[in-house]
Amino acid sequence: MSKVMGMERKVSKFGNSLGITMTDSLKKIALEVGDTVNIDVRENDGEIVIKKVKKVALPTGRSPDFLDTLSQVMEEYDETLKGLKDR
Structure with missing residues (x-):
């Protein structure tokens, strides 16, 4: 505690x-x-x-741009992804 x-x-x-x-x-x-x-x-x-x-270390071969793009996609499709989680 x-x-x-x-x-x-x-x-x-x-x-x-x-x-x-x-x-x-x-x-x-x-x-x-x-x-x-x-x-x-x-x-x-x-x-x-x-x-x-x-702080999170990126896997070998992944650029910081990959995480930026992933974040944008997750933000854009947030509601859709939440809906898929509950199926």
């Missing part, structure tokens, strides 16, 4: 943006400068969930 870490922070202004500092929290999930995160905004709950993106 994972440990939940609670903390309270004030929203600050950083240039034209709003932000919070949370260095200790980011260190707990091993985030470093340059890492990529997914941010889910849950408006109904007033929650923001930040998850570290797991």
Whole structure:
């Protein structure tokens, strides 16, 4: 079971943006400068969930263009693919 870490922070202004500092929290999930995160905004709950993106190595012979094309196709045919899953 994972440990939940609670903390309270004030929203600050950083240039034209709003932000919070949370260095200790980011260190707990091993985030470093340059890492990529997914941010889910849950408006109904007033929650923001930040998850570290797991790096995936491409199989030999596959270019990054392949993944871009695959993502576009999956997004375009999302409803169709979901329908096929339930058959």
